[in-house]
Amino acid sequence: MSIALKPETTRVEALKHLGEIFREAGIETAQRDARLLLLNATGIAHTDLLSGARVPLGDAAAKLADHAARRVTREPVARILGEWEFWSMPFTLTADTLVPRPDSETVVAAALIGLKDRRHAADGVRVLDLGTGSGCLLIALLKELPGATGVGTDISQGALEAAQFNATRNGVAERAHFVLSDWEKNVEGQFDVIVSNPPYIADKVIEGLEPEVRVHDPVRALSGGKDGLEAYRAIAAALPGLLKDGGFATLEIGSDQAETVSAIFLKAGFTIEGPYADFGARPRAITVRPKAA
Numbered sequence: 340m341s342i343a344l345k346p347e348t349t350r351v352e353a354l355k356h357l358g359e360i361f362r363e364a365g366i367e368t369a370q371r372d373a374r375l376l377l378l379n380a381t382g383i384a385h386t387d388l389l390s391g392a393r394v395p396l397g398d399a400a401a402k403l404a405d406h407a408a409r410r411v412t413r414e415p416v417a418r419i420l421g422e423w424e425f426w427s428m429p430f431t432l433t434a435d436t437l438v439p440r441p442d443s444e445t446v447v448a449a450a451l452i453g454l455k456d457r458r459h460a461a462d463g464v465r466v467l468d469l470g471t472g473s474g475c476l477l478i479a480l481l482k483e484l485p486g487a488t489g490v491g492t493d494i495s496q497g498a499l500e501a502a503q504f505n506a507t508r509n510g511v512a513e514r515a516h517f518v519l520s521d522w523e524k525n526v527e528g529q530f531d532v533i534v535s536n537p538p539y540i541a542d543k544v545i546e547g548l549e550p551e552v553r554v555h556d557p558v559r560a561l562s563g564g565k566d567g568l569e570a571y572r573a574i575a576a577a578l579p580g581l582l583k584d585g586g587f588a589t590l591e592i593g594s595d596q597a598e599t600v601s602a603i604f605l606k607a608g609f610t611i612e613g614p615y616a617d618f619g620a621r622p623r624a625i626t627v628r629p630k631a632a
């Protein structure tokens with residue numbers, strides 16, 4: 340599809356035009372997406388948009404038209420821009436990484452709650468992120484915990500390279516280490532805090548997802564096997580050998596999985612804290628701790 344934007348088209352006209360085209364394409368976040376693409380193509384801040392709504396697009400018209408045409412095919416804005424914000428930090432994305440979701444910030448917040456007074460521990464908290472993807476969970480925690488060090492694992496070498504890049508980009512590379520591993524298999528040592536946003540979508544559900552997710556997110560970041568719970572079973576079996584005394588794990592869950600995931604960890608000998616809700620008030624994370632002997 341070719342999109343008619345001319346150098347003399349004003350910013351406000353472009354926003355209106357793209358909003359309409361995106362709505363017709365079935366995009367729920369049509370107006371937000373039009374704004375994000377316009378800000379990127381013009382290189383201006385949101386406040387400049389308010390004060391300069393009637394400024395013509397000029398040279399930005401061609402880039403904006405090209406990006407808008409990609410969005411109409413349901414390529415996500417994050418993929419078009421090649422980066423996305425998480426925990427107020429920029430994360431570079433590749434085809435190997437999931438786009439970090441705002442919902443996953445619940446995991447970071449819940450892990451910080453779990454640490455309580457250990458947040459500023461002088462001895463240095465050790466963090467493990469199983470299935471690190473872009474590195475967003477680990478990097479956000481290292482940013483919040485200046486004395487902490489951490490390990491991120493993934494089964495995808497491409498994802499680990501992106502995570503390493505993001506650790507450097509966000510100033511925590513000296514405290515982060517990334518390991519190619521099937522969950523914990525190649526991980527050494529024990530940890531105070533373990534976080535994970537494992538793949539948790541049941542296989543038969545994936546084909547019904549929106550194209551932004553089904554076509555553009557890596558399938559191994561989505562697929563939780565037949566019932567969506569395979570990764571939780573693997574993690575429950577691995578945790579006892581990975582946690583230091585007093586350690587805990589905070590896990591992202593699907594909004595309808597609080598009971599099923601909790602049942603797996605209760606059966607494996609853990610107590611459950613949460614569920615912690617995301618910004619949409621849906622259950623999104625639980626914290627599990629080994630029962631006292």
Ligand SMILES: C[S@@+](CC[C@H](N)C(=O)[O-])C[C@H]1O[C@@H](n2cnc3c(N)ncnc32)[C@H](O)[C@@H]1O
Pocket residue numbers: 436437438439440443469470471472473474475476492493494495498520521522535536537538539559560561
């Ligand atoms: C839902 S994504 C989460 C990525 C990132 N932590 C986030 O929150 O955006 C799950 C990640 O787990 C990784 N993964 C899937 N199976 C794995 C396994 N067996 N061992 C390690 N990582 C795995 C995927 O490659 C993917 O990066």
